[in-house]
Amino acid sequence: MGAQIRVYKRRIKTITATKKITKAMEMIAASRIVKAQRQVAASSPYADELTRAVTAVATGSNTKHPLTTEAENPTRAAVLLITSDRGLAGGYSSNAIKAADRLTERLRAEGKEVDSYIVGRKGLAYYGFRERTVAQSWTGFSDSPKYADAKAVATPLIESVLADSAEGGVDELHIVFTEFVSMMTQSPVDRRLLPLAISDKAAGGEGESKQPQAKPLYEFEPSAEGVLDALLPRYVESRIYNALLQAAASEHAARRRAMKSATDNAEDLIKSLTRLANAARQADITQEISEIVGGASALADANAGSD
Amino acid sequence: MAEIHVEVVAADRSIWSGEAAMVIARTMSGDIGIMPSHEPVLGVLQSGPVTVRTSEGGTVVVAVHGGFLSFADNKLSILAEIAELAEEIDVARAERALERSRSESDAGAERRAEVRLAAAAGAH
Numbered sequence: 001m002g003a004q005i006r007v008y009k010r011r012i013k014t015i016t017a018t019k020k021i022t023k024a025m026e027m028i029a030a031s032r033i034v035k036a037q038r039q040v041a042a043s044s045p046y047a048d049e050l051t052r053a054v055t056a057v058a059t060g061s062n063t064k065h066p067l068t069t070e071a072e073n074p075t076r077a078a079v080l081l082i083t084s085d086r087g088l089a090g091g092y093s094s095n096a097i098k099a100a101d102r103l104t105e106r107l108r109a110e111g112k113e114v115d116s117y118i119v120g121r122k123g124l125a126y127y128g129f130r131e132r133t134v135a136q137s138w139t140g141f142s143d144s145p146k147y148a149d150a151k152a153v154a155t156p157l158i159e160s161v162l163a164d165s166a167e168g169g170v171d172e173l174h175i176v177f178t179e180f181v182s183m184m185t186q187s188p189v190d191r192r193l194l195p196l197a198i199s200d201k202a203a204g205g206e207g208e209s210k211q212p213q214a215k216p217l218y219e220f221e222p223s224a225e226g227v228l229d230a231l232l233p234r235y236v237e238s239r240i241y242n243a244l245l246q247a248a249a250s251e252h253a254a255r256r257r258a259m260k261s262a263t264d265n266a267e268d269l270i271k272s273l274t275r276l277a278n279a280a281r282q283a284d285i286t287q288e289i290s291e292i293v294g295g296a297s298a299l300a301d302a303n304a305g306s307d
Numbered sequence: 308m309a310e311i312h313v314e315v316v317a318a319d320r321s322i323w324s325g326e327a328a329m330v331i332a333r334t335m336s337g338d339i340g341i342m343p344s345h346e347p348v349l350g351v352l353q354s355g356p357v358t359v360r361t362s363e364g365g366t367v368v369v370a371v372h373g374g375f376l377s378f379a380d381n382k383l384s385i386l387a388e389i390a391e392l393a394e395e396i397d398v399a400r401a402e403r404a405l406e407r408s409r410s411e412s413d414a415g416a417e418r419r420a421e422v423r424l425a426a427a428a429g430a431h
Contacts, residue, residue, distance in 0.1 A: 039319065042319055042320045042321070043318060043319050043320075045314065045316045045321045046316045046317065046318050046319075046386055049314070049316055049377070049384045049386050050375075050386055052377070052384075053349060053375060053377045053384075053386070056349060056377065056379075057349065146319075147318040147319050147388065151388075217347060218347045218348060218349045218377070218379070219346055219347060219348045219349070220348075220349055220350070221334045221335065221336055221339065221348055221349065221350030221351065222334070222335045222336045222350075222351065226335065226351060227349055227350070227351055227375070230351040230375070231351075231375060234374075234375075234386075234388070237318075237388075238318065241318060241319075
């Protein structure tokens with residue numbers, strides 16, 4: 001066998017092995033998207049009910065709360081960026097990071113200092129490499145977040161919003177995550193979580209009916225302030241939980257797509273390499289035939305000359 | 308007879324939903340019983356068992372750990388970060404957790420285990 005064919009055959013073999021791996025990863029990611037989507041759906045009744053309750057308190061009482069009131073001139077903001085722990089997901093993490101960069105720039109242009117909070121090893125590595133300061137980071141749960149994880153993320157954020165901005169607290173809380181639009185589309189979005197925007201209350205977040213109806217006058221137990229105190233942190237936690245779940249679903253979808261194109265690419269490579277190997281084999285055969293024919297005719301010529 | 312539509316939801320799943328004649332829960336300022344046509348109320352729950360008397364005459368007990376209840380238009384929603392149906396509770400495990408939390412003097416875990424046991428006892 002010619003040296004050329006051997007090289008082609010070897011490359012085809014390695015690419016076939018790689019293709020098997022990417023194919024397996026694609027199928028794993030595909031099955032995890034479904035699971036992640038189910039988790040998003042399972043968490044939505046809680047989020048919807050909580051949104052309704054927050055809306056009821058916010059419209060049904062005149063209570064002021066640090067989590068709902070806008071600062072006169074906000075000077076510090078916190079940005080929570082949600083990325084993945086693992087790579088091989090195409091542009092998933094870098095798109096989210098870019099969206100966070102844009103938001104950070106915009107906030108800086110408005111004269112606000114920005115504290116970065118990061119979920120996921122990829123985002124942390126990006127900031128670490130550029131030696132940017134990270135206020136706090138969490139890793140290890142990006143592909144299947146639990147409510148306890150969301151709580152762990154939310155607690156320091158809520159604390160810093162409640163703290164005075166002179167003492168390292170922040171006036172605003174933004175969150176950047178990748179929204180799961182459909183199996184094929186995931187887009188990075190930035191949302192302001194706190195202070196709650198009025199329009200946000202009226203629209204009631206995602207998935208709530210918007211028909212205008214008279215709000216019932218609630219009796220608060222123990223008091224409007226007490227309810228709000230307990231309700232708002234839960235609301236923030238549930239929004240962060242929802243963002244984490246959507247980001248996880250998006251991560252799996254992005255990974256599935258990246259692995260699908262890797263598999264397709266491997267197939268193309270195998271196809272073109274097989275063609276090249278076939279051509280090389282044919283060239284070898286042709287050469288051998290012409291050598292035999294040439295040798296035979298040379299022999300015939302020599303015999304003819306001696307006669 | 309009027310009924311209340313009850314939804315019990317935890318942060319990551321829906322626990323129970325159905326029609327009820329009465330619901331008893333523990334708020335920060337004491338136990339509250341809600342029957343049809345109660346005035347709209349929004350309360351902060353303490354961890355404890357929530358008892359639902361269903362329209363069919365049965366009783367459903369749910370252990371909730373923190374959360375809220377909101378009632379309006381004969382619809383009651385109980386939101387809890389963690390909630391479990393009494394029949395889902397593993398009594399032996401809760402007892403072990405109670406002992407462990409006592410020996411480690413972890414007040415939060417102890418309270419959770421107590422609530423679980425109380426709810427499980429109420430169901431039997």
